[in-house]
Amino acid sequence: MTQELVLRVEDLTVALPPGADRNHAVTGINLSLAAGEVFCLIGESGSGKSVIAFSVMRLLAGNLPVTRGQVWFEGENLLALTPAAMRALRGRRMGMIFQEPMTALNPVMSCGVQLDEVLRCHTRLNSAERRARIVAMLERVRLPDPDRIYRSYPHQVSGGQRQRIMIAMALLLRPRLLIADEPTTALDVTTQAEILALIKELQRDTGAAVLFITHDFGVVAEIADQVAVLEKGRLVESGQAQTLLRAPQHPYSQLLLSAIPSMIPKRSGVKGASEFILETRSLTRVFGGTGLWRKSAGVRAVDSVSLRAPVRETLAVVGESGSGKSTLARLIAQLLPATSGEIVFGERDVGMLSRTQRHALRQRIQVVFQDPYRSLNPRRTVGAGITEGPMNFGVLKKEAWRRAANLMELVKLSPQALDRYPHEFSGGQRQRICIARALALEPTLLIADEAVSALDVSVQAQVLELLEDIQQRLHLSMIFITHDLRVAAQIAHRIVVMQKGQIVESGITEEVFRAPATEYTRSLLAAAPGQGFVFGQSPSTAV
DSSP states (O other), rough: OOOOOEEEEEEEEOOOOOOOOSSSEEEEEEEEEEEOEEEEEOOTTSSSSHHHHHHHOOOTTTTSSSEEEEEEEEEEEESSSOHHHHHBBBTTEEEOHHHHOHSSSSSTTHHHHHHHHHHHOOOOOHHHHHHHHHHHHHHHHHOOOOOHHHOOGGGGSHHHHHHHHHEEOOOEESEEEEEEESSSTTSSSSHHHHHHHHHHHHHHHHTTTEEEEESSSHHHHHHHEEEEETTTEEEEEEEHHHHHHSSSSSHHHHHHHHHOOSSSOOOOOTTTOOEEEEEEEEEEEEEEEESSSSOOEEEEEEEEEEEEETTOOOEEEOOOOOSSSHHHHHTTTSOOOEEEEEEEEETTEEOOOOHHHHHTTTTTTTESSOHHHHSOOTTHHHHHHHHHHHHHHTTTTTHHHHHHHHHHHHHOOOOGGSSSSSGGGGGGHHHHHHHHHHHHTOEEEEEEEEETTOHHHHHHHHHHHHHHHHHHHOOOEEEEEEEEEHHHHHOOEEEEEEETEEEEEEEEHHHHHHSSSSSSHHHHHHHHTTTTOOOOOOOOOOO
């Protein structure tokens, strides 16, 4: 029996503003989506995935006009509807899960009020009926204590919970079409696995068609029925997901699949290493605690953590959101004070250093943060950002700029780009600039805090290769914070697994991956998307 067609996109072409690197955001896009089907759009940043989604929802900015094509939804041409008619469709028959729930949700409205707004706009239910339906949906997306979530503001719940709230909002009225725009990009592997399973389950229950946008082939392997690959605004290949993932025909599809990090560890630490650049002893950080009006134990974000980072090796710290990874990184970098415990850098107890000595220590420990766009000052040129640190530590301006030019070449960017601003670069290029800025102070320890989690697989592979090359050339030691076990397998000599602020397992990476000692580590490995799927091989040759 032929499936009912929900969405059909015909020859969709969207123009870019003058001065862009190409004329069109997307060109000649054709795709069809049936009821009960999950259709994945995949491609690198700038390939046009989100432009297609926003075209369907009629949410494109005014400087991105649709110049050609039609978008048919259940027999209606969406591009011909009035704004009022589109508003009636959104939320009721078409739902969308946005990539970053913290920016999609209103920070000054409680989560319950924002969900209630959908029902107030599209139904005639009274307040009690609306609240009952919202609480039932919050339970359905497996949120703990729905009444508390209803009253909470977005900043009072975790990233995974915010994403579930967005899913609940999109599904409140059982839409026929659900668009999910990178809904799991920044989530840890276990939360990601839960969100993917939840979307599939709800989609089966409601019979909705799902247009799922991602740059993660592991996610595609888990969820997709059909898949289309986009390159620079053009659809280069499409077909059944299992067939395309095992035997891609287009060179670009093959390139993306070849860039997927393997779960087989690539680097091995030295057993019995005796030289360590950094050691923490019972390091603890408590947030909150006893206050003026009430007594509380506070939250032990980092709880008695003891670890060692060997010289010239990479130590990966992995775990779910809220496990304490980033707090640990900030404690080591002296961006947060410890509640108790010791940090020994080289042979010096950091806690015993004077303020002047601690300031000097910052030169030797540098951090590359997760979001390069927020890490760089938009009002200053790249060159000014890279040279600021060295000049603050007494390097002459001429020497600082010479060093910046050399570093740009080291991270494979043109020295001429020093006069440009951050917004003029891609996400991967901005992350390279942040790496150059961190290296400008000639550190001996580099801390990378989720430095590649938001990057495309091909760009991610390039940055990981760059970090490995820099480490070997400059004899750097690295602490690499990540929730992606595939990335940890490629970059780390040793690995530390954190759960609820504590280290539950540690060791040489290949040994931990081969024979994890704890149930928690085994659950992280099992939750990695695409686990067990052999990409780029036909069923007959897959092992």
